[in-house]
Amino acid sequence: MIDAVKPPAPSAPRSATLPTPSETTLDNGLRVIAFAQRSGPKALGVPLIAAQLIVRGGGSSEAEAEAGLCALTASLLTTGTQRATALEIAEQVDALGARLDANSGYDASVVSVSATTPVFREAFAIFRDLQRPAFAAAEVERVRTKSIGDLGLTYSNPSALARLVASRVAYGASPYGHPLAGTAETLAALTREKIAAFHGRWYRPDNAVLVIGGDIVPADAFALADAVFGDWLVPPNALPIAVPQAAPAAQPRLVVVDKPDAGRTAIVAGRVAIARNSSDYYAGTVATAVLSGYSGRLNQEIRVKRGLSYGAGAQLVTRRDPGMFLASTLVDHSKVAEAVGVVRATLEGLAQAPVDTAELAPRKETVTGAFYRGIETLDGIAGTLGELALYDVPLADLNEYVARIAAIGPADVQRFAAAYIAADPFLVLVGNAKIFGEAIRAAHPEATFIAADGLDLNVASLTAASLTAAP
Amino acid sequence: MTRSVPPVRASIALTPVDFTDRTLANGLRVLLVEDHRVPSVAINVGYRVGGKDDPPGRSGFAHLFEHLMFKGTANSAPETMDRLTEDVGGYNNAFTAEDITNYYEVVPSNHLETLLWAEADRLAALRITQAHFETEREVVIGEYDQRILAEPYGMLDELVNREAYTLHPYKRGVIGDPDNLNAATLDDVVQFHATYYRPDNAVLVVVGDFDPAETQGWIERYFGAIPKAAGSVPRVTLVEPPQTAERAICYRAANVPLPAVDYAYHIPAANTPDGAALDLAETILGAGKSSRLYHSLVYGKQLATSAYARADLREHPGLFEFSVVLSRGSDVADARKALDAEILRLRGELVSAQELERAKTQIASSFVRGRQTYNGIALSLVRAAIERNDPGAVNTDLARYLAVSAEDVQRVATTYLHADNRTVVEYLPE
Numbered sequence: 001m002i003d004a005v006k007p008p009a010p011s012a013p014r015s016a017t018l019p020t021p022s023e024t025t026l027d028n029g030l031r032v033i034a035f036a037q038r039s040g041p042k043a044l045g046v047p048l049i050a051a052q053l054i055v056r057g058g059g060s061s062e063a064e065a066e067a068g069l070c071a072l073t074a075s076l077l078t079t080g081t082q083r084a085t086a087l088e089i090a091e092q093v094d095a096l097g098a099r100l101d102a103n104s105g106y107d108a109s110v111v112s113v114s115a116t117t118p119v120f121r122e123a124f125a126i127f128r129d130l131q132r133p134a135f136a137a138a139e140v141e142r143v144r145t146k147s148i149g150d151l152g153l154t155y156s157n158p159s160a161l162a163r164l165v166a167s168r169v170a171y172g173a174s175p176y177g178h179p180l181a182g183t184a185e186t187l188a189a190l191t192r193e194k195i196a197a198f199h200g201r202w203y204r205p206d207n208a209v210l211v212i213g214g215d216i217v218p219a220d221a222f223a224l225a226d227a228v229f230g231d232w233l234v235p236p237n238a239l240p241i242a243v244p245q246a247a248p249a250a251q252p253r254l255v256v257v258d259k260p261d262a263g264r265t266a267i268v269a270g271r272v273a274i275a276r277n278s279s280d281y282y283a284g285t286v287a288t289a290v291l292s293g294y295s296g297r298l299n300q301e302i303r304v305k306r307g308l309s310y311g312a313g314a315q316l317v318t319r320r321d322p323g324m325f326l327a328s329t330l331v332d333h334s335k336v337a338e339a340v341g342v343v344r345a346t347l348e349g350l351a352q353a354p355v356d357t358a359e360l361a362p363r364k365e366t367v368t369g370a371f372y373r374g375i376e377t378l379d380g381i382a383g384t385l386g387e388l389a390l391y392d393v394p395l396a397d398l399n400e401y402v403a404r405i406a407a408i409g410p411a412d413v414q415r416f417a418a419a420y421i422a423a424d425p426f427l428v429l430v431g432n433a434k435i436f437g438e439a440i441r442a443a444h445p446e447a448t449f450i451a452a453d454g455l456d457l458n459v460a461s462l463t464a465a466s467l468t469a470a471p
Numbered sequence: 472m473t474r475s476v477p478p479v480r481a482s483i484a485l486t487p488v489d490f491t492d493r494t495l496a497n498g499l500r501v502l503l504v505e506d507h508r509v510p511s512v513a514i515n516v517g518y519r520v521g522g523k524d525d526p527p528g529r530s531g532f533a534h535l536f537e538h539l540m541f542k543g544t545a546n547s548a549p550e551t552m553d554r555l556t557e558d559v560g561g562y563n564n565a566f567t568a569e570d571i572t573n574y575y576e577v578v579p580s581n582h583l584e585t586l587l588w589a590e591a592d593r594l595a596a597l598r599i600t601q602a603h604f605e606t607e608r609e610v611v612i613g614e615y616d617q618r619i620l621a622e623p624y625g626m627l628d629e630l631v632n633r634e635a636y637t638l639h640p641y642k643r644g645v646i647g648d649p650d651n652l653n654a655a656t657l658d659d660v661v662q663f664h665a666t667y668y669r670p671d672n673a674v675l676v677v678v679g680d681f682d683p684a685e686t687q688g689w690i691e692r693y694f695g696a697i698p699k700a701a702g703s704v705p706r707v708t709l710v711e712p713p714q715t716a717e718r719a720i721c722y723r724a725a726n727v728p729l730p731a732v733d734y735a736y737h738i739p740a741a742n743t744p745d746g747a748a749l750d751l752a753e754t755i756l757g758a759g760k761s762s763r764l765y766h767s768l769v770y771g772k773q774l775a776t777s778a779y780a781r782a783d784l785r786e787h788p789g790l791f792e793f794s795v796v797l798s799r800g801s802d803v804a805d806a807r808k809a810l811d812a813e814i815l816r817l818r819g820e821l822v823s824a825q826e827l828e829r830a831k832t833q834i835a836s837s838f839v840r841g842r843q844t845y846n847g848i849a850l851s852l853v854r855a856a857i858e859r860n861d862p863g864a865v866n867t868d869l870a871r872y873l874a875v876s877a878e879d880v881q882r883v884a885t886t887y888l889h890a891d892n893r894t895v896v897e898y899l900p901e
Contacts, residue, residue: 005546007555007588011581014510014680039486043508046842047483087760087770094759095829097836116836118483295558362558369560369579372509377843 013368015402018375021385021395022218026226028234029206033385033395034221035213037378049214050114050378051124053131054386056209057202059106060175060320061242064458068147068182069190073198074104075143077111080134089126098123102130106176107320108390109203114379117215121224128228131203133196140192148187155452158259158266158430159330164457166268169255169426170324173460174246183458205232207239209389214378245321252448253426255462256440258433259452265336265431269343270326273420276318276391280420282404283412284325287421288316289363290355290413291327291346296363301346302329308339320391325421336429336436337443344425351422354410368402482873483835487866488848491683497699498671501690502852502862504678506845510580511561512679513845516590517573517853519674520667522645523707523787529655531611531647532663534567538607539660540574541565545596547589549603552576555589567645570786571857577846580680584689590675591693594668601657612649619646623726627733627794627898634720635735635790635894639711669700674856678845711737711788719895729776730803731898734793734810738887741784742859747871748879749782749791749887754830755822755880756780756813757793761829763813764793773798774806786858791887803897817884821877834872 019035026032039045062069078100079086093100098115100123111130115123154160164179171177182190210229212221274280291298291314298312312329327347331339355363374380375398388397397404429440433449440447456464490504525532543549556563561578576586619625629644636642675694677686714737739745757764757780764778777796783789793814797806841847848865855864 005592007547007592008584010559010579010585014580016507016510016680018509037508042489042505044486044488044504044506044842044848046839047485048839048843090760094761095832097833116483116832116839119832293557294553365579366558366560369511372511372579373560373562373577376509376511376845 013365016372018399019213019381021213021398023395024222026205026230028230028232030225030229030232031209031389032222032225033209033211033389034216034218035211035381035385036217037214037381045215046378047117047215048114048378049117049120049212049216050112050382051127051210051212052110052112052382052386053127054209054211054390055109055111055203056107056207056242056390057198058104058108059178059180060245061202061240062198064173064178065186066190066194067178067186067458068180069194069198070104070109071181072140072143072147072187072190073195074102074109074111075147076135076139076195077102077130077133079139079143080136081129082132082134083129084126086139092126093123096123098126100127100130104180106180110386112379112382114214120216124224124228131232133199135192135195135199137192140195144187144190147181148184151181151184154181158262158264159328161257161259162266162268162328162428162430163326165255165257165428165430165455165462166270166324166326166426168457168460168462169251169253169428170270170272171245172251176245176319176321176323177460179457185458200235201240204235204239205229206234209386211382211386211389213382213385242320251426251460252446253424254444254447255426255428256433256437256447256449257428257430257452257455258437258449259430260432260434262333262431264330265333265429265436266328266330267336267339267343268326268328268428269340269347269425270324271420271423271425272322273316273325274318275320275322276387277393278318278322280416281318283408283416284316284318284420285367286360286364286405286408287350287413287416288314288325289367290350290360291421293363293366297346297350298327298329298343301342302331302339306338306342308332308335308342312343333432333435336431337439340427340429340440347417347425348422350417351414354414357410360410360413364405364408367405371401371405483839485839485842485869488842488852490852490862492862495670495691495695497695497697498669499694499697500674500856501687501694502674502676502856503681503683503686504676504848504852505681505683506678507680510680511577511845512580512583512586512677512681513575513577513849514583514586514590515573515575515676515846515849515853516594517571517674517676517857518667519570519672519704519857520572521568521570522643523569523640524667525640525643525647526659526663528651529659529663530643530651532655532660533572533667534645534647535607535611535652535660536663536668537565537567537572537574538610539599539603540593540597542603542607543598544592545598546592552589552593555582555585569641569645571854573850573853575846575849583677583681583686587677587686587689588693591697594670594673594694595697597664597668599657599661599664604657604660608652608655611647612652615646615649621726623728624731624796624898625726626722626724627731627896630720630722630896630898631733631735631790631792631894634718634896635737636711639709639787640707641711641785641787641789667704669704670694670697671700672704674853676849676852676856678849678852707787713737714892714894717890717893717895719897721897721899723899723901725901727898727900729799730797730900732793732795732797732803732807732810733896733898735790735894735896736792736887736889736892738782738784738789738791740786740788742861745883745886746782746784747868748875748883749784750834751827751830751872751875752817752880752884753780753782753791754833755826756817758830758833763816764795764810767813768795768806768809772809774801774809778810803899814884814888818881818888820881822880824877827875827877827880831873831875835869838869
């Protein structure tokens, strides 16, 4: 007979010395952060350099009626400058074996570049040139058409649509409430002039952070930054002040979007939680990990124990102002009421009793494991440092993060869950309400029902007309 | 003979991968790279078995096995690999190609011993039940339905291999044949495992944060305990006869948004000297927006929406492929004429110094990027060991590429890219 052979237990976690960033500020106000990662004994560096420019101007800096302006602006940066067309840029970057990318979030727009050491200066010059964008009319139209086309795909996906509705429920008309990618109406109304004005207003050296690292020592990185970005002029007008998040007007807390063609129903439960620079960030990260992943509580309760879904998880979205905690799953239309009950009970359970250490330890390992995987590449390190700088978190966090996660105990998780996860969560359901609507209305008479064709993401009320009756 | 090899910006100082290489008494080859940038490790176990080793009439067995290896052992439940990786902040997966089946995990370094145990356990004590065999066979057939039948151009690779090879088992592809799989029995499957899943047919690679002496001890304990298998592993010895005349087929299917054309030319095996020049020809012709095919077919004449070249170098002689998807309204004959002109140009005149330098810069860049992660390093070692029997190639390949001259590129184009050596597949809407 075979004795049950058990896998050997893990040893104590091993530590690592990560790069130590250093920084300077150029005369034009551009903050420059540098880190070196070069080959040493038993640490293979690569002859590669990565840089990111983080501009403090994101979707929360655009007006509700101009939703998508920031995203469109970022997308257009790589489609032509005053010196080079979109194809010329693509060709030059390609010929260098470089990578160039631009994207945006609610708090910032990020442009990134990486290239091997011998050609990095050439790639970095192209990267600098992107701040002299052409915003050519033809490119504006091309990107606008593609963006509007992409919306159709987003709206057809119940999970993606539920997240857009959740942002409106959480933030109403305040700046994190409108969709980052815009709507067909707002995108159609954006003009080249508005795009250029957005760029002129927010993309300026005294409103940006430049991170450079890899196969370059900080002194050389600072000199290169000064040589290439030193001529970036500060505009004469004063730097605009970012609009703070106002508390939303009373929003419905339980919204059902009736989407008869949805294959399954998306369930999103959540609430406004914490900012990135909150001291609760680490407790929140661990609490979310207890709920998330295959062996996290949500998936265990919803998929493994009850077979209600293929998966369920949670996410802590942290931003300059408080972001959202979100729990989500996708279930058969007929299982919605049961799954909603399980989601709510699971979130409440985390607040009611401390997590025991045997459960907590592996969930914390998922957090540190993901952190180390994230910084295995130069882009990953640059991105992590850029985020710390954006949110005014000390850069030393890069080397302290793992210890801070290790210090989180059951009481911290319980306290965070009570304050930011279980307390009065909103609920968004997107699916075929013909099947589950009655059960939800019976259990939650306060539920607001909206037909998918009547859903209007342009406004905080989510509907242009009056709310439809329950099915 | 003059050689035009200019000094290039691609000549970068790439620190060699410092690996140890030893073979256990049972034949398992073990490659270790110690590196302490981050406290994690990548483990790869590559088996010298792939689609070409599928038994006749049992196409898809290597691929089926990739699935069965996750279904538990005498000592562990199904999906144990997921629990041992995802639940501690890591990940795992596997892939099957023509010549290799590779399993890999990335985990925090304090879990290395656990994963070495688990990989040794599924090599030695895999539990193959009728139930798992049947469910995974359905999954593989479902993959065939999804990837080959449902996706646009899904049948293209299958057709190219089937038509380009007349004898060599590369003609059967990797994913599997639903009829073959349905005809298979549990005994066939058990036999396949016994034949190929043995220590002397595998390469273990560990890259990352570990203590070498301690790790060698674990490897000896868990893998070294597996007995040496009797006899030798059967190898494919069939040699594809030289092609002497062009072969062409026209395939029509329902899910074809736009007509496509594929050319496939026979080329030598990966470990032969022409591999580097063929890779450079691929880059010059078909990699990205600065390539010749993009300029000519996509941007310039707008005959195509995409146009790629690929030197598919394999353990045995592989294929140099061109894949062109036409633009709406353009004519297959016109697109082929433009493609033929580019191939003739590569044969007829030397590539410019700038183009050669650009291609070398691009290749050097992808080399460097592949070295950023522990799993990237592990994968390059396992492939070099299995497909070329030369793990040291990870440290010598860049120099091979940099030494390629314009004359070399012209020579391989002239030698291999001629019509008699070509299979043409036109893939058209119904």
